[in-house]
Amino acid sequence: xxxxxxxxxxxxxxxxxxxxxxxxxxxxxxxxxxxxxxxxxxxxxxxxxxxxxxxxxxxxxxxxxxxxxxxxxxxxxxxxxxxxxxxxxxxxxxxxxxxxxxxxxxxxxxxxxxxxxxxxxxxxxxxxxxxxxxxxxxxxxxxxxxxxxxxxxxxxxxxxxxxxxxxxxxxxxxxxxxxxxxxxxxxxxxxxxxxxxxxxxxxxxxxxxxxxxxxxxxxxxxxxxxxxxxxxxxxxxxxxxxxxxxxxxxxxxxxxxxxxxxxxxxxxxxxxxxxxxxxxxxxxxxxxxxxxxxxxxxxxxxxxxxxxxxxxxxxxxxxxxxxxxxxxxx
Amino acid sequence: xxxxxxxxxxxxxxxxxxxxxxxxxxxxxxxxxxxxxxxxxxxxxxxxxxxxxxxxxxxxxxxxxxxxxxxx
Ligand SMILES: [Zn+2]
Numbered sequence: 001x002x003x004x005x006x007x008x009x010x011x012x013x014x015x016x017x018x019x020x021x022x023x024x025x026x027x028x029x030x031x032x033x034x035x036x037x038x039x040x041x042x043x044x045x046x047x048x049x050x051x052x053x054x055x056x057x058x059x060x061x062x063x064x065x066x067x068x069x070x071x072x073x074x075x076x077x078x079x080x081x082x083x084x085x086x087x088x089x090x091x092x093x094x095x096x097x098x099x100x101x102x103x104x105x106x107x108x109x110x111x112x113x114x115x116x117x118x119x120x121x122x123x124x125x126x127x128x129x130x131x132x133x134x135x136x137x138x139x140x141x142x143x144x145x146x147x148x149x150x151x152x153x154x155x156x157x158x159x160x161x162x163x164x165x166x167x168x169x170x171x172x173x174x175x176x177x178x179x180x181x182x183x184x185x186x187x188x189x190x191x192x193x194x195x196x197x198x199x200x201x202x203x204x205x206x207x208x209x210x211x212x213x214x215x216x217x218x219x220x221x222x223x224x225x226x227x228x229x230x231x232x233x234x235x236x237x238x239x240x241x242x243x244x245x246x247x248x249x250x251x252x253x254x255x256x257x258x259x260x261x262x263x264x265x266x267x268x269x270x271x272x273x274x275x276x277x278x279x280x281x282x283x284x285x286x287x288x289x290x291x292x293x294x295x296x297x298x299x300x301x302x303x304x305x306x307x308x309x310x311x312x313x314x315x316x317x318x319x320x321x322x323x324x325x326x327x328x329x330x
Numbered sequence: 331x332x333x334x335x336x337x338x339x340x341x342x343x344x345x346x347x348x349x350x351x352x353x354x355x356x357x358x359x360x361x362x363x364x365x366x367x368x369x370x371x372x373x374x375x376x377x378x379x380x381x382x383x384x385x386x387x388x389x390x391x392x393x394x395x396x397x398x399x400x401x402x
Contacts, residue, residue, distance in 0.1 A: 232370075235399055
């Protein structure tokens with residue numbers, strides 16, 4: 001079914017009552033800011049895969065960064081040819097690695113529908129197998145690639161990378177939900193609960209990625225002369241209590257500026273609030289090894305170990321450290 | 331002008347940020363962050379140069395290096 005709507009309110013109302021595969025948005029949609037509308041649609045449809053194309057008269061960098069980070073899957077500038085539009089309209093993504101898993105998901109879902117729970121579990125588990133193995137996080141890898149492309153102003157590549165992150169997020173959510181359903185079908189309520197929780201965790205991560213993108217967009221637009229945008233991102237995320245994401249931002253910051261003691265200090269602080277005290281202490285140590293006069297880091301070292309850096313450089317986190325626990329719980 | 335008497339906002343003599351006293355914590359590290367944020371957004375070369383000099387002198391006073399913000 002095709003439908004043409006002229007206001008943001010009508011679009012949001014329409015997607016509430018209809019299942020959608022493709023949305024084409026004009027840059028002059030009335031009633032709200034376009035990137036806000038894209039963000040709202042994404043937020044509402046969450047794990048549902050969909051094409052969201054923006055056709056625009058505007059190609060100013062600020063505007064492009066906003067719609068990309070809000071979650072559009074394609075950006076077309078006027079005037080455009082029909083071929084361009086068709087290319088962006090392809091519902092079926094190319095035969096990439098993510099696509100293979102998407103086919104597995106479809107097979108799993110149809111097995112689930114016929115009541116073949118054991119076979120369905122096999123398909124779903126194959127999808128999440130790689131994710132569950134230690135150290136492989138493809139969704140994050142694509143997500144961080146997207147951010148790097150934004151910094152380099154390679155917008156087309158940024159869109160593709162963010163799309164792939166989103167596709168993987170929703171793939172894992174559907175696979176976990178499928179696993180939960182299949183286990184429930186077999187009367188295994190313990191596994192049912194466990195996989196529902198994993199689906200919920202993945203939803204939360206998807207929301208966090210969306211938030212990180214928005215903060216990052218703001219930074220890359222405003223702080224154009226910042227030596228390290230990831231450091232600024234880390235601070236903002238720490239203040240928003242997104243500690244895990246803040247730690248990831250600082251790790252990326254250190255790839256750009258490995259000798260900056262301040263980034264180690266910032267990382268230590270995020271790790272402290274994430275309650276990773278041992279990691280935090282080793283970051284403080286790295287900060288002080290680079291700059292032994294860093295007064296904030298010296299204070300933090302004392303808070304963690306209850307000794308002075310100059311008295312003992314290899315002290316451990318003090319046991320029953322009430323002051324530390326209290327600050328980390330703030 | 332009752333508001334004037336009650337107002338506890340004053341400009342920091344080091345960085346110029348309007349600070350709410352005494353609720354808002356404002357140390358030299360906050361000054362450094364405030365000036366760096368301005369530096370990131372400043373595109374006029376001579377103003378960048380002036381900001382850069384102020385950051386350098388603060389870095390010296392604080393025994394810090396670099397131009398990255400510190401989580402305060
Ligand atoms: Zn100041």
